[in-house]
Amino acid sequence: MARRDTDEPEDRGRNRRGGIGDARAFTPRGRTTRDGGSFAGSEPDPQAEAELQRRRAELRMVRGGRAEEGRPPQRLGRVTGAPSARRPRRADDADGGDFDVEEAPRRRTAAAGRGRPAVRADREFIGRTQAARAREPRRGDRLPAGRGRPQDRRQRPVAPPPDPPKMGEPRRRLRLATAVALLLFAAIGVRLVQFQLADAPAFAAQGLEDRLDKIVLPAARGAIYDRTGEVLAKSVEARFVAVDPELVKDPRTTAVVLAPLLGKAPSELEPLLQKGKQEVSGAPIRFRWLLRGLSVADAEKVRALNLPGVIVKRDERRDMPGEDLAANLIGFTGTDLNGLAGIEARYDQLLRGRNGELQYETGNGDLNKPIPGGYRRETVAQPGSSLMLTIDRDVQWQAQHILFESMQKVKAVWGAAVVLDARTGEVVAQATYPTFNPANPGAAKPEALADNATSVVVDPGSVHKAIVLSAALQEGVVEPDSTVKIGPSIKKGDQVYWDTHQFPEGTKITLPGLMAFSSNVATIKIADKLGAQKLYEYQKLFGLGQPTGIGVPGESSGQLQAPEDWSGTSHGSIPIGHEMAVTPLQMAAAYAAIANDGTWVQPHLIRQTIAPDGKVTEPAPPKSHRVISAENAAALREIMEAVTTVDQATGRSAALAGYRISGKTGTGSQVLNGKYVKGEVGSFIGMAPAENPRYVVAVFVKTPGVGAGGKVAGPAFRDIMAFTLRHFKVLPSTVKSPSFVTHY
Template sequence: MSVPPRTPDPRRDPSGARRNPPRAGRPADDDGPAPARSGRGGIFEAQAYTPRGRTVREQARTRTPRATPAKPVTPEKPAKPEQPTLRVVDGGRADEPRAPRKAASPARTGATPAARGGTTAGARSGTRGAGPARRTTTTTAPRGDGTGRAPARTPRPRTGTTKGGATAPRPPLRRKPRTRPKLADPNRRLRLGAFLALAMFACIGIRLVTLQVLPTPAYADGGIQDRLRSVTLFASRGGIYDRSGVPLTHSVEARHVYADPEMVENAADAAAKLSPLLGVARSDLEKRMAKRKLAGGIPSTFSWLARGVPIEKAQQVMALNIAGIGIGRDERREIPGADLAANLIGITGEDMTGLEGLEARYDDVLRGTNGKHRFEAGNGELDIPISGGYDEVVPAKPGSSLTLTIDRDLQYEFQRSLSENVLARKGTVGAAIAIDIKTGEVLAQASQPTYNAADWEKYSAVDREDAATSFIVDPGSVHKAIIFGAGLEEGVITPKTVWKIPNTIYKAGEPYSDTHPAGNKKMSMAGALAYSSNVTTIKVADKLGAQRVYDYQLKFGLGKATGEGMPGEAPGHVLPPDEWNGTSPGSIPIGHSVDVTPLQMAAVYATIANDGKWVQPHLIKDTVTGDGRHVAPPAPETRQVISPQHAAELRYLMEAVTTIPDATGVSGRIKGYRVAGKTGTGKRVVDGEYAPGDVASFIGMAPAEAPRYVVAVFAYTPGGGGGDVAGPAFREMMQYTLQHYRVPPSTKSAPKYTAFP
């Protein structure tokens, strides 16, 4: 059987005419039988692979041959050989029968299955049962038959071999439906891209609205920081004034001079030029201008050369035009009175911080708070404030000023008199206090030695101490006023009491004698004070008892700091009864084994002068704030110690000290004024031990009939003889005080006293 050659494209004939495949209801166009398949060999016999992995030819060998009805072929012209084509029909082999196809409805097509080239149920005897015809797979014959049409498809039932050798139709193949992979949907991609773009633009729009409309200080301030300039607005330190408003010390504008060691070319030459202007040693300036490294190896670019330089001096420094030398705004303390009240006022450091005295005690009040001016400025040549730009001013708050109770004129006179009298008797330490008895105001508080506060570095720390509050002494006989006051208050004695007084009294075997012995004669209480009788005082204390003596010491303000206002005020010390020893009843009443300060004893006598009412001594009259308001300090503490009657009786007895001839206090008399007071000779206490020498004291009040002021004078003379210091100094100071405040002289003469009735 001859095999016609295959054309390259089995779907077209050599002439290129389109062949019509057979359709249902009509016969195929081809007249002859379908051409048989070509044999083996050659590229033109390409194999078509099925999903089972076998070629069409391999499957053909295993099948049972089946008859193919011959069809007449009308040759028109010889067919040209065609190129082989690989072809898979419906996923199977080209010659594999297709699955049975459901027969079309006769009503729909108008043709029977036989007319469409299918088989009927009767024609498919020998199969598993009647049913619709299955789809078959046919190969298309080459279109070289001359008709231009493909042969009609002939259904070929699947066959198999049964046990009996008979041929039976094969069961239909059950393939899993193929699913085409879902490729990317362009519409979905378009929608997703549009959504992402819209979301991005929405975020950008919201962010723009946030930045442009809503307040965003963090971003607004970001650029400002590079343009901000800050200038410190200095606050001046408050001043200290006397009671009439005259400045004792105040701040004035000055300049500081500094050096940049990295820019100083010749330190020795610069120091030589600056030393005369700054008043600093040349060698010291050279050290300050020397190059040095800071922590971490960083070179130092700043060093103080001088603080508080007057403006005119600073201008002269700048006129030298020395590289690396500059000036800046500063403040310095100006003290018009030099040493006037210097021991009270104290000193400040270079940074205007109080170091001693009232400057230290009220540093938080005197010190101001610097302000700040922050503004926008340009860069480079445009480094000027930007008009309408950021501008913030935190005003400086000047410090408050202190108005003291000190009278400048009285203070000066007290310092002069104390210094002259102490130095004339070779004394080393002295203190003088004047108190207004009604108000407790300290009108003067002088110390010896003193110093020039404007040049305080030349003086020792001891010279700068305030003796009135730091000078610890055994008061001596001035303490006897407390014992006599307690005796009057407790009814132990009266102004008319007269006792026989021996020359000596013993306590625990220790003798206590009088400097003016009575010889066991009768002595009045006025005479006992006038001659400072130790024996009489001890006898009064014996009648009071240790507890009441201790109680009245505390009531009169001993053993506790007065709270006057000076820093470091010593509290003193008095012994409670359980600490007394065998000699305490003899020593304590006459002012020994009692630690006091001159200010405490001055307050005791102010209590007696003020009708027995103790008023806390104080130095601060008021505080003047930066805006000019006067703020009064808290009211001073007060307490009634003895009754006004007994206080008046005690003043009467104490006036005998300056009235009776040869009394201990005649050196304190003042012409025209009646004076009541008491002298004393005690010891200086240093670190709990008595220092050699004597501490002489005189405390008095005037006018005695209606006291206005109390003056206390203490002087330490290591060589003894202090009694000659206190009396004359008291007289000068009290007389000046009475005249300064225009106190009228006494209109009545002092009473007549009898020491030994």
């Protein structure tokens, strides 16, 4: 075996390219050293090396594989064979002997016997390779002096032969192309199916939509009736007149012709007929309203003129047969008949109904006419439901009329009158001064549009004393025949409270006398015994300081002071109706509880709801709760009769011949934005007949100066109550009022 240089790495011999091992490994027939000369000392032959590389490449192609880099190829004698272990390696295998060559001679002989020309080619190739190897220094030979050690073959980088290009695979490409084509056709097919089955209805519907004309079929707005079925508000068919300014040929002449029919001046109409541009887009203005709600007869006259650019079409308007009758309660609608105020706004969804629609197919261009037998669909309009109120038309009219005349006499700023059914809580009438015409609400002042009975907030004044006596009777602080020792005044905190009818110190005043002369001193002393907490609880039980829920938009809640918020003067002011805020309707409902044997019933306006098909629906029963006992309520009603019967009593102006009247006068102030408004609010609230009350009437009057309740509100109460009792045929009292002792 050849000597190995100790400086050379141990694995160098296994990776070298040279010697008979390499030649034998890469010859196609697996030749051995017996088939050629020795390679020792041979010089490398570039041509041989190139030929060797070419042979290697051919062998890779024949075997269908590639020799792994860094390891010698397998022996050629047997492709799948393993190195032979039957004989030891020979010395001449040292340079390339990692492979067994035992089988090579037999394969060579067999090939030679068949005379294959590849054997001769291999023999010549190996011969040339051995000659080249003979010129190379062998491993272990000494080099001449002065020369460096020849580099090992592995240290000389030899560019690996390029891998041969892969052969094309037509079958694979064909299969891929077929799959892509099938996928493409499948996608096209799916899309076609989608167009035909899924999208076709949508495209057809869009095409139909482009050929359709639509006409809105307005739904009639529900009517509003009084308790007897008389119409308070209803919708009637009308016409609107509009204009397309681009089509008007002579604006001035057109305005002159239209003015008499529309009830407007030509100077008002002419600017509307002039051409103009839209502010945002700059496009020509093609539509302007001229008038809405025109009567059908006048609209037909306008249509007969056949004026260029003038449009006349169906419309609807709200008709109020009573004009301003209950206007502040009912409210009004806009030009599109949407509720804007009052009951019209509160129950707008119920009253308005749902518009219908007529769709029909038309041609294009000059054939823009309905197509006979074409598409046609009509959605029938659903009229709104109607409301029947608790208001009585006649009582309402009289209450407004009486209130108007009374307010004119005292030069009142505003007034409010409420008529309640004491047993049911129904609002029979609710009048406001000043009022307005709902057919033209724009012409009214803003303060005339509100319902004063629910929106105005006042401190009630002495009408609150009935609340104090009710609580005191119910809590046993006083009895109906009790007396209170009083003087001309009383001090609470830093405030002195005086009586208008002053009595000497030590005078004993009865409860009827307290009410007849509206004694502040006696009321404050009773409230002291009752206590602030109890008084506050009864105020809430009577419904003060909270909305009644009557159903009128904008109802105020008022405000009460809790006992912990009272000051020193509050113990004097609150019992006599100051330092608190209520609405006239709240006080009327509190007196109705006294008239109804001590049971408070929620005031309400809606009596029935009438569906378009005539079905009648009753509303839910009103809320109610007991405040005082029936016995105490009856005792208090008798005590309050002194207000209208005792000589020099504050409410003599409210007395009504033939009927016993229980009530109370009051003088307070209006509260606006948490502050008192200059002037006084006089009031009178009473019930009749006192022995068995049927109705409660409350009148509040705001005057610019001094306005005692008995003077400014008493007469209006008397007249309204008189008409109400006669209208509902309430029999006069059969028993006279008792005689009262007022003081000792």
